[in-house]
């Protein structure tokens with residue numbers, strides 16, 4: 001372990017070798033076995049992106065007067081995106097480092113706007129379906145705003161009536177997804193937009209995940225309806241270039257219907273001894289590489305390149321969903337509107353998290369979800385090549401788990417099962433805090449999730465009661481559900 005800057009610099013060849021060695025246990029995205037985190041549009045495209053990125057490796061968009069090149073590219077990226085999302089000549093926007101920063105910027109802008117236009121609001125609120133990406137929850141946490149969540153229908157789409165009921169005098173923003181990340185379905189944007197327009201509340205569409213896939217799927221026959229500035233009530237939208245835009249990491253856009261809202265995003269300090277300081281986004285220094293690579297990705301792939309990749313990924317996602325539904329004991333959570341498939345155990349099916357463990361043991365990188373327990377697969381262009389292998393392994397893993405009555409008590413399955421069901425979420429939070437402390441402590445552990453039971457209460461419960469604790473939680477869950485059904 002290197003824990004001091006070496007007195008003398010090391011030899012460059014050896015350094016690069018050591019860096020490569022660090023990566024041997026990383027998720028294997030090059031083979032397509034990683035269904036999220038990396039959006040791969042092919043080796044040639046990646047090589048080209050690196051070249052574009054390197055051209056502006058050192059430039060800094062913090063000062064657009066010094067680097068007019070970056071200002072031009074950022075402006076052109078925003079104009080291309082405004083056109084893609086059916087904005088008009090008034091549509092404005094910024095590039096940011098990713099979806100989270102785009103959402104933080106928007107939430108901050110709406111809070112500042114409300115402070116000016118509705119100064120009586122002391123406890124500002126955002127109303128959103130519970131499937132909205134947690135980046136908004138994080139923004140609310142940072143900026144002192146309360147999240148108010150509406151439920152979703154059986155297909156995973158926002159319950160519009162409940163959402164409308166939650167809008168009140170403290171609401172500074174309504175937000176919904178196109179699509180939501182967990183199950184890939186698009187919220188009823190037109191219906192929510194109409195409510196927001198009538199109630200005069202701003203409406204942000206989080207298209208971070210799907211912004212660069214939905215427009216193409218729409219052209220291929222997707223039936224999710226308008227999700228962008230075509231909907232009159234939509235006042236802003238975020239979309240990530242570093243996802244289905246197949247750009248380099250560190251690139252997203254946040255767009256506003258007009259400068260009227262975006263101006264509240266800007267920070268200006270006039271009295272600092274270092275000079276007058278103006279910053280449009282959360283970041284100070286803004287690296288040139290991601291801006292340059294995003295510009296290059298859009299103009300090199302072009303509409304035809306995106307459409308072709310979207311067609312391939314969409315076909316692969318449909319094939320995956322059909323294949324999963326054909327496996328006895330599995331089901332998909334919702335019929336997706338785009339290239340996401342979330343699968344779960346059907347009633348009477350095998351333990352979901354045990355199947356997930358078995359798939360992981362076969363080298364697949366697995367994204368476990370909760371409420372309901374499910375596994376998330378983002379299908380991008382690369383996954384077109386691995387759908388059949390994934391389905392074959394999944395069939396084998398279901399059979400393996402069914403044949404082993406102890407599967408749900410082995411590996412990580414009991415931990416995930418417990419985490420998903422524990423009604424006291426504070427305990428779960430403490431468990432996760434321990435994982436973070438393990439990861440980022442002075443002597444980090446390689447895999448804190450695989451560590452022997454620590455002093456967290458969740459660990460202790462799993463270690464001590466294992467299966468029995470799960471049965472109790474199952475019973476508690478079914479009672480809660482029954483009570484909820486009675487209430488509604």
Ligand SMILES: Cc1ncc(COP(=O)(O)O)c(C=O)c1O
Pocket residue numbers: 097098099100101133135177179180181206207208209210240
């Ligand atoms: C719908 C949605 N919004 C926001 C984000 C946050 O994006 P990032 O991880 O780039 O900050 C994601 C990430 O997956 C997402 O799926």
